Amino acid sequence: MLKEWRHRRAVQRVKPGDGRPLKRFRWWQMLTRALFHLRLTDDAGRQMVYAVDVRHQNQSEGYVKAHLYLDGRHHAESKVPAVFPVQGGTVEVRTSAFGLKRCHYVTAEGVEHQLVPDPASAEGRRARLDRAHHALSRWIGILSSIVLVIGLILLILQLAEQVTRAPEGVAQYVGTFTSPIDLSAWGNVVVGLVTVAASTERALRLRYNWLLDGGAG
Template sequence: MLKEWQHRRAVQRVKPGDGRELKRFRWWQSFSRALFHLRLTSEDGRQTVYAVDVKHQGDSSGHVRAHLYLDGRHHAESKVPAAFPVPGGTVEVRASGFGLKRCHYVTADGAEYQLVPDPASAAGHRARLDRAHPALSRWIGFVSLAVLTIGLVVLVLQLAEQVTRSPEGVAQYIGTFTSPVDLPAWGNTVLGLCTGVASTERALRLRYNWLLDGGVG
């Protein structure tokens, strides 16, 4: 019920496009822009190409916007989370603090298909690595997951220590807790950078977990 309401709200936010031409992806936009493509074939065999273009930094009002292009022309736009009606279903777009966490074509019967990243984008390079070197790709994914798990554990331990040592905290009821991991300031900085890199790598593959990726954002 909640998902249906959220979907209707997202569809209502969609505004018509202005017909401008889709700009090519440039290498310096690798971590500031996402571009994904979807090819659909109609019943009469005619093929159309949709593109989802998202700039991660947001607009002047601070909102991240997704732009939908049809055959290279601006067709629609919406704040994210976005739901663009297309033939046979909907293109759903959601963002995280490190990129996109969802860019999928959802058919009317509920089937989901991830859109294809532009070959020139960072997500496109990551997808190419996955195809060319699947073992290395899985290892990188495992390292990213491990780094985020370690970061979450350290964060929970440090928070528990701070809460139990606070004069207004719960120490008077359960006693104090001393974290077994005591990182210096530079260690916390390095760990924070590593978790940021790990979440960015996962965002390139549209992988997201509210506890791991959301916890460091």
């Protein structure tokens, strides 16, 4: 019931578009913009092309907006998480701190299909790598997951040490914990940068886990 309520609320947030044309994707927008496409056919057999455009850096209003284009024209917009009604179902868009974590077409029967990333986008380039070098792509994905697991373990160890060493912490009950891994300030910076890179790589594949990627943020 809560999921259905959130779905209705998201649909109610959708505002009509202004008809402006969709701008082509530029190479310098790879880490600040996501662009996905969806081709559908209406009841009369006419093909329609939808596009979802998300500008990650455009947060002047305090939130990220997703824009829906139909046949190259601005059709609708909404604050994310967004749910856009389209032919035969809805398009659901959700973001994380590192990019998109969901951009799917959900039919009226509940079948889900991920939209196709624009070839010029970072997501499109990552998808092309997966098609051309699947084994390499798979190992990159595994490495990203390993990096995030290690980062999470280090974070837990540091938090446990800080909590048990607090003046009025839990040390009086469980004793003092000392992390077996003592990273320098530079070491923490490197770990932070590597985990951000790993979560960004996963976001390019629309992979998200609240514990791994959420902890990295």
